[in-house]
Amino acid sequence: MSDVTTHAGSRRREQTRARLLAAAHEVFAEVGMDAASVEMICERAGFTRGAFYSNFASKNELFLALITQLAEAKLDEVAVRVRGLPADAVSDTRSLVRQVVGASLGERMEPQLISEIRTQALRDAMLAEAYLAWQGAMRSRVEGIIAHVVDAYGLRLRLPIDEAAQLLVDVSDDTCTRATIEGRGAAEIAEQMNSRLERLVGVLVENPPAGG
Structure with missing residues (x-):
């Protein structure tokens, strides 16, 4: 089999x-994870069950892949936002969280999906096991972001970076x-998360920027 054929198959x-x-x-957005069947997903995508099972072992594996993609x-x-901040862009801890996190959930990051997968787990x-591995990978990404912010702004944390990252993920x-x-919408959840993260970062940072 030629490299061209292999590449085409992979694509x-x-x-x-x-x-x-x-x-x-x-489909999840319409009916929820429990009611979303493999058949419904295949029909929506225009594929057979065979195509589904050649890519995913189960519906749970598919939804775990989905939250991985979204996260x-x-x-x-x-x-990208962190690396694009100028050195003098942050005047206080609240501003730092707002500029770094922003609308942290975004339009395509449904908390309901994550909650349902956690319940299934x-x-x-x-x-x-797969969910815990996913959380570990996400925590590692958060650690890298925290490390960059700490270095860029000369901050000191009251906890090691890995513990701070875990705490942020848990919150x-x-x-x-x-x-x-409580039945809140994505925008309201994002606002609540930003508010809680602002307070948490204020506790974690030993030497907040001037004005924090």
């Missing part, structure tokens, strides 16, 4: 996965879960 597989993920995202996209956005050992998770249970 088709990537396109198939992308369409399945996009379809799952749409990675959001963390990429945050990382409590009942499924294999999904639990984000708790905010998403509680706000979802």
Whole structure:
């Protein structure tokens, strides 16, 4: 098999996965994770069940891949924003959080999806292991972002960076879960998360910028 043929096959597989993920995202938004069947997702994407199972072992694996895609996209956005801040852009801790995090959930980061997958993980050992691995990967990304901010602005934290990152992730998770249970919308959840993160960062930072 030639390199061209192999490359074409890999590209088709990537396109198939992308369409399945996009379809799952749409179906989830309409009916929720429990009601979203493999058949509904395949029909929306225009593929057979065979195409689905050649890319994902189960519906749970598909949804875990979806939240990975959404979370990675959001963390990429945050990382770009962090590196684009000028040295004199931050006057206080609140400004720092607002500029770095922004609308942290965004239009494509549904807290309901993360909450539902977490609930499924409590009942499924294999999904639990995969979910914990996903959280570990996200925490590592957050650690890198924190390290960059600490170095760029000469900050000192009251906790090691890995513990601070875990605390930020835990607070984000708790905010998403509680706000979802309360039936709040994405914009309101984002505002609540920003508010909680502002207060938490104010506690974590030993030497906040002047005015913080």
